[in-house]
Amino acid sequence: DTEVTQTPKHLVMGMTNKKSLKCEQHMGHRAMYWYKQKAKKPPELMFVYSYEKLSINESVPSRFSPECPNSSLLNLHLHALQPEDSALYLCASSLAPTDTQYFGPGTRLTVL
Amino acid sequence: AQSVTQPDIHITVSEGASLELRCNYSYGATPYLFWYVQSPGQGLQLLLKYFSGDTLVQGIKGFEAEFKRSQSSFNLRKPSVHWSDAAEYFCAVGAWNYGQNFVFGPGTRLSVLP
Numbered sequence: 001d002t003e004v005t006q007t008p009k010h011l012v013m014g015m016t017n018k019k020s021l022k023c024e025q026h027m028g029h030r031a032m033y034w035y036k037q038k039a040k041k042p043p044e045l046m047f048v049y050s051y052e053k054l055s056i057n058e059s060v061p062s063r064f065s066p067e068c069p070n071s072s073l074l075n076l077h078l079h080a081l082q083p084e085d086s087a088l089y090l091c092a093s094s095l096a097p098t099d100t101q102y103f104g105p106g107t108r109l110t111v112l
Numbered sequence: 113a114q115s116v117t118q119p120d121i122h123i124t125v126s127e128g129a130s131l132e133l134r135c136n137y138s139y140g141a142t143p144y145l146f147w148y149v150q151s152p153g154q155g156l157q158l159l160l161k162y163f164s165g166d167t168l169v170q171g172i173k174g175f176e177a178e179f180k181r182s183q184s185s186f187n188l189r190k191p192s193v194h195w196s197d198a199a200e201y202f203c204a205v206g207a208w209n210y211g212q213n214f215v216f217g218p219g220t221r222l223s224v225l226p
Contacts, residue, residue, distance in 0.1 A: 004155075006155075033213075040219075040221075041218070041219075042202055042217065042218055042219055043156070043202075043216060045213050045214070048213060056213065088153070090156070092156075098144075098206065098208040099206075100146065100158065100161055101158075101214060102158065103148070103156040103157070103158075104155050105155040106153075106154065106155045108153065
């Protein structure tokens with residue numbers, strides 16, 4: 001089973017709202033990732049958690065705040081987003097930080 | 113920095129025809145190479161990967177890819193395309209030897225004519 005689940009599938013939020021995206025995997029993977037993908041572009045890496053510790057932050061604005069409560073869960077907390085943050089947010093996981101990544105279905109975020 | 117190029121932005125083929133999607137990479141060490149497929153509004157699904165060994169790699173859905181070190185290429189092929197293969201295809205390299213993560217190519221959009 002190579003399933004990564006993400007909730008919600010769709011999210012619409014105002015610029016003053018606070019919301020969270022959730023990602024879960026039960027494959028025993030120890031690395032988890034957040035990507036942002038705009039239309040017709042490849043995914044852009046935002047954050048990497050390795051063994052539940054933040055190992056890579058690709059200079060992402062502080063209005064995006066990741067959290068890894070345990071080895072199976074990854075959250076992305078959103079606050080005071082801008083319309084240009086509207087995108088597909090993808091979560092991925094891998095057995096180790098240098099291994100094949102398996103992607104979830106994504107959350108389509110719209111910021112009004 | 114390591115990079116991946118996919119020279120074809122958009123390819124259209126007829127159903128039943130053969131397919132080849134091109135991928136070239138720039139990477140100093142032995143590359144870890146991947147092909148992913150993405151249907152509209154969906155996540156990325158792994159088609160196949162190359163880490164070492166046999167340079168012809170078989171994947172899911174009847175796809176295969178061949179690693180050619182001399183040409184720095186990892187082209188994806190399918191002998192007979194189905195309408196359901198219409199999607200975006202991304203080639204990626206695992207650039208871990210250089211302190212990077214996955215480096216994705218820009219993608220190739222495949223359209224299939226009935």
